[in-house]
Structure formats: C-alpha cells, structure tokens
Amino acid sequence: MLKSLFNWKVLLNLVVAIGVFVGLVWLTFRWLEYHTNHGQEIPVPNIVNKSVQEAIKILDDSGLEYEVDSPQYNPKYRPFQVLQVYPMPGSRVKDGRSIILKVNPRTWARVEVPDVINKYSGLAFQRLEQVGLKVGDTIFEPSIQKDAVLRILYKGTAVKPKTKLPRFSIVDVVIGSGPMRNISIPNVVGLTIKEARAVIARSMFEVGLVEHEDGSKDESDIIYYQDPAAGDVRDQGMQIDLWASKKTPAELSAKIEQLNSIYRMKVDTGLPPVHYEEVPTNQEPVYDAPPPVIQAPKRDNPKPSTDATRSDVQKTTTAKPSVSVSENKPKSTSSGSNSGNNTGSSNKSTTAQKPAEKPKAKKVVVE
Template sequence: MLKSLFNWKVLLNLIVAIGVFVGLVWLTFRWLEYHTHHGQEIPVPNIVNKSVQEAIKILDDSGLEYEVDSFNYDPKYRPFQVLQVYPIPGSRVKDGRAIQLRVNPRTWAKVEVPDVINKYSGLAFQRLEQVGLKVGDTIFEPSIQKDAVIRILYNGNEVKPKTKLARFSTVDVVIGSGPLRNIAIPNVVGLTVKEARQVIARSMFEVGLVDHEDGSKDESDVIYYQDPAAGDVRDQGMQIDLWASKRTLAELSAKIEQLNSTYRMKVDTTLPPVQYQEMPVREESGSDIPPPPAPRRESTKPSAEMPRTETSRTTVPATETNRPRTTASGNNSATTVSGSNSNRPATTMTTKPAEKPKAKKVVID
C-alpha cells in the first residue's frame, strides 16, 4: 500500500490539487481587496451645521453613502440643519460606507388630536396639554351640553379626533354655554321627512318620534302633523315628533282631528270672561282708637316741721245741684266741705303727717 502511495502519478495529482486550492484562496482574497477597497480609506468630511442638501452633495462627491434620520426638533437651530454625524468628522472609512446624518426637522413631530368631543372642558384641556397641544381661544356656543367640548378648531377649521398636528400647535376649543330659551317651533307640515330634519336641525331642535302611516322608513313621506305645534316656544334641544304619510292633507283630515284631540288643549270660548272687582277699603272710625293716658303728676313729700298736704285737683263742670265735695283722709278722719259757688271742683286730698299731727280742716276754694 505504501508503495502505491509513493507512485509518481499519485504525487502528481496531489500536487495539482494543492496548487488549485492555493490559487483559489489567493484569488478570493484579491477579489475581496478589490471589492472592499482594502487599504483605500476616505476621511469623513465635516458637514455638521450645514443644510442637509449641502451635506448630501459633499458625501456624493466623496463617494460615501448616507442615511438621513430626523432628530428631535430644536427651535434653536434651522430647519433641516445637520446636528450630528456618525462616524464623527475626521474618521477614515472605506469608499461606499454609509454615513448617518441626524437632521433637525422642519417643525415639531406630529401628534394625534385626542377624542375630547362631548367631554367636560376641564378634562379636555388637560388631555390636550398632555399630548402637547396648546389651547388658544375658548369660544362659547349655545348648546344643551353645558361646559362640554363641541368642536376643536385649528386655524379656523374644524379638526376631527385622531387628526395629526404638529406638537405645540395652538387649537381653539368651542364649549357649550347652555340651551337657548323660548325658541319658536318651526312649521314643517307639508315638507318631506328629509327636509323637516334639516329645518329642525337649523332651528336648534331635535327630531323625536317619526311615525310613518304605512310603517315604512321612506324619507320622502310628507309631514301632515307635528307636536309641539308650529309657533309654540320651547328650549333648545327639545324633540319634535312627526307624523308622515304618502297621502295628502285633505285625505288625512280625520286623522289630524284625532291627533288634535290628543295633543292640543281645547279652550271653551263660550264661557263669559272672568271679571274682578276691587273691594272698598274700610276706614276705621276714630271712636275705636283708645284715648291717650292722662299725664301723671308727681307728689312732693311734706317737710318735717309741719305736715304738707298733697292735693290733686280735677275740675269738672257742675250744675247748681251738683255740689263739690272734698274728702280729706288723715288719722282716719274725713271732712266734706261745701262752697257757696255753684260750680265747684271735686277734690280728693291725702295727708301724710310726719308725726301723728291732729286732723286739720282743709278748705279748698
């Protein structure tokens, strides 16, 4: 077996196989050097703070590829200004290497408008600020949803929820201020159901029950009755019930009378009008008023030397038959004195002695 291994034919084949393998390896490395530009490196140019258009042109002239990535918006820099470069400027890279550029965008990143319609205004403002939107003007509009958000405006145009706006954009909010009062009900009798809906909506009311005579939902049916009636006043947002049919009003007269008896209040005009009469004011007579009380007179105390008599004189008219009488009380004694004149006052005396003096007669003229 060893003898056959050292045969010149075997050795020749082995040498040829080794030569072919070495040649393939050499060609592979040469091809890699040529493809990767081995030993050929290009310095990364300094393109920081340049516009993205200028940076791309410089990289193309240098034989370098590029990848542009938007950076967080910074208002201190110009829009589309190159803020960062990777690899850093001055680094040596091979020809065809992709350079990553971080560019300042034109404005803030866009955010979605949150769904705050029909939400309380305080919560809506908080939600808008959380996503990065600023609330500008607050506009109040009559609505049954008081203090609720009705619409959101951006540059005067209404925006729907999930619409994307630039971060920190200013939006205006329309808020309900409460319903209007005493609005006249429009007349929709004779209109189609579709036309009646539009008229009712413009009048700031809502469509309530729609009763189709044939049970269909045809919007072309004509309204022959409504409740409340036209001309009545209601608050904003009240519902108006409609009755619709394909027949004419003349054919539905009996039906209208039946509905009137149900929904319209009848007023009896045959009764006489109510008359109101004013009752005379009763004047109180002067006799009912009690007389004022008589003034009281103060009495003086007698001195210690001699007794003083406190008298109270009351003069009343008297005829000749009426004689004045004087009654004096002191030490359990009373005296009656008659005068010569026909008209004498009746006097009552009360004597308060200091030391039990003897009774004295007092004559009062």
C-alpha cells in the same frame, strides 16, 4: 518502514504539497486586499451645520454612502440643517461606508387629533396637551351638552378626530354652554319630512316620533300635524313629533280633530289666576310676646285669739256633757263669747275643706 519514509520520491511530493498550500493562502489574502481595498481609507468630511443638499453632494464626491435621519424639530436651527454626523468628522472609513446624518426637519412632526368630541372639557384639554397640541380660544355655544366639547377648530376650520396636524399647533375648542330657554317652535306643517328635519335642526330642536299615515318611511311625505304646536316655547333640544301622509289636510280633517283632542288641551280661562308670593330666604323669624301671668289675690285669714282658744279648751275638759248629740245632727251655735271667738277658726276650716267636700266631724256642745 523508516527507510521508505525518507525515500526521495516521498520527500518530493511532500515539498510540492506544502508549496501548493502556501501559494493558495498567499493568493487568497491578495484577493481579499484587492476586493476590500485593504489599507485604503477615506476621511469623513466635516459637513456639520451645512444644508442637507450640500452634505449629500460632498459625500457623493468622496465615494461615501449616506443615511438621513430627522428625529425631532429644533426651532433653534434652520430647517434641513445637518446637526450631527456619525462617524464623527475626521474619522477614516473605507470606500462605500454609509454615513448617518442627523438633519433638522422643516417643522414639528405631525400628530393625530384625539377623539374628544362629546367628552368633558377638562379631560379634553388634558388629552390635547398630551399629544402636543395647544388650546387657543375657548368658544361657548348653546347646547344641551353642557361643558362638553362640540367641535375642534384649526385655523377656523373644524377638524375630525385622527386628523394629523403639526405638533404644537394651536387649536380652538367649541364647548356647550347649556340649552337655551323659551325658544319658539317653528311651523313645519306643509313641508316634507326632509325639509322639516333641516328646519327643526336650525331651530336647535330634535325630531322625535315620525308617524306615516300609510305606514311607509318615505321622506317626501307631507307633514299635516306636529306636537308641540307652532308658536309654543320650549327649551333647546326638545323633541318635536311629526305626522306625515301623502293625502291633503282636507282629507285628514277627522284625523286632525282626533289628534287635537289628544294633544291640544283646552284651558279654562274663567278661573282667577293663582298668585304666588316669594318668601325671602334669609328672613328673620318673628316671635309673639308671651301672655302676662295673672296671679290670684291673697286672702287674709284672721287668726283666732289665743285667749279664747285656751278658755274653750278648759271648759271642754272640765265640764261634763249634759246632752248627747246624734251623728247626723247638724252642729249648733255655742253661747256667749265662745261663738264669737270661734268664727275665725270655723271659716278657716271651711275654706280648707271646701275643695274636698268631706263630711264634718262630730262635735259636742256644752251648755
């Protein structure tokens, strides 16, 4: 078998196969070098700070492609000025390579106006600043929506939400200052419903109930009654009810009288007007002086003499009673100085026992 491998025919075929393989590899690399311009590189030109038109012309002459990117406006540089190049100037790239240009745009990017209509003014200001819009003048306008945003103005023109404006643009905000008071109600009797709506809106009122006499919803019906009546004063935003029909007011006189009896109350002017007095809130209270205290006069009660009292006690203890007095018999007066000396003590006991009204104790009289 080894002898057959070293046959000259076999060796010849092997050499031919190796030569064909090497030739194919060499041709492949040569084709790749020719197709990819191997070894042929072009330096990136310095186009920084040039205008984008000049930079594009230079790249076209050099055989290089380009891509323009405008990320953010910078007011320090000119509009459409080339700020940065990638790859950097001086780098060597192949023919046909794309060069990325960072170009300063003409102005700020446009942003959408947020939907802040009928929102609280403090929240609306925050939303406007978040998207990149600056609030200029704040205009207050009478409205029932107090402290709410009514409109957004850009250069004097109202703009709707989602309208695109240049970033950092200055916008004016119209805010409601509250309803107006005591506005005269307009007269819309004799007008069509469409005309009455416009008049009521200009007078800063709102249309309330609209009742058609024939049940239709035709805006061309003539108004023959309104409530509140024309000339009354109401606050801004109050509703005005309307009654409309295709008939003439003469044909609806009975209906008008019926509505007057319901909505037109008669006021009795014969009663005197009621007057109200305003009391100041910080008035100091006034207190009345207390009544004087009247003290009862003191009574001087004479004190019984000590000697008379002692003599009475000795007589009572030494003498024997000769007469007994019954329980119901009233006491009698004693004789001599005894009766005179006991006057003070009798008055004192009577004065002390008078409020109680108690019966007096039995007493023995010695003669």
